[in-house]
Amino acid sequence: MNYRRIACLSTEAVETLYLLGAEDCVAGISGFTTRPARARKEKPKVSGFSSAKIERILAVEPDLVIAFSDMQAEIVRELIRAGVEVHVFNQRDVAGILRMILALAALVAKEPAGERLVAELQARLDAARRRASSLPRHPRVYFEEWNEPLISNIRWVSELIEAAGGEDCFAEESCRRSARERIIADPAEVVRRAPDIIVGSWCGKKFRPEQVRARAGWEAVPAVLGDQLHEIKSADILSPGPGAITEGLAQLERIVLQWAHGDAIRT
Secondary structure, eight states, rough: OOSSSSESSHHHHHHHHTTOOOOGGEEEETTTTOOSTHHHHEEEEEEEEOOOOOOHHHHTTOEEEESSSGGGGHHHHHHHHHTOOOEEEEOOSHHHHHHHHHHHHHTTHHHHHHHHHHHHHHHHHHHHHHHHHHOOOOEEEEEEEEEEEEEEEHHHHHHHHHHTOOOOGGGGGGGSSSSSBBBBOOTTHHHHHHOSSSEEOOTTTTOHHHHHHSSSTGGHHHHHHOOOOEEHHHHHSSSSSIIIIIHHHHHHHHHHHHHHHOOOOOO
């Protein structure tokens, strides 16, 4: 028997259930939910991300709670003690996003819809890679997830950068699971890696290109010299769900394409 009342503590679970046509199963959502926009009007907000009042979750009488990663471990612990069934996803790469969709589809008896959604997203990825293969040149990309301290991107973002035709300047760091492990201790290391493009996605706050330009020594970075400082909203790429592929990848492609066919300064 599939679940009928699901409380979603992460935004990608809400987005996925709506795309699967299972929105009637959503009993409560994270307050950070942005996609689809109508979910914020239709569903009660029962949690933040790393914090929640358990009574608000229990009030929607869920038969299942969907959570994400160790960052919600304490919330999950309390829910389990309250006798609630919980499924915790932990996807950190594109393959994990696709597996999450299939697993969530199975939980709500929407397997065919899940397979169609995964096929559509895979087709988008394949098409992006084909387009990238024909680019006249490929930029080095530094993706900044946070600015104080500097934090480089997680694995699925690295994979999307590569699919869009870029080269992730900190690809070796992207496999590290926690943001703390991806801290760039020495900002001069970014200068040494000489990115052609800088993409800021400061989780929860607006990216400030002028702050990047003002960093000591960064005036020599090709991305700064060529005015290739861009923002992708965190909701469009840092949530490990379909939107990272439909929205985040599309924006990365536009940025890379503009650079590849423009007059960007390159070292």
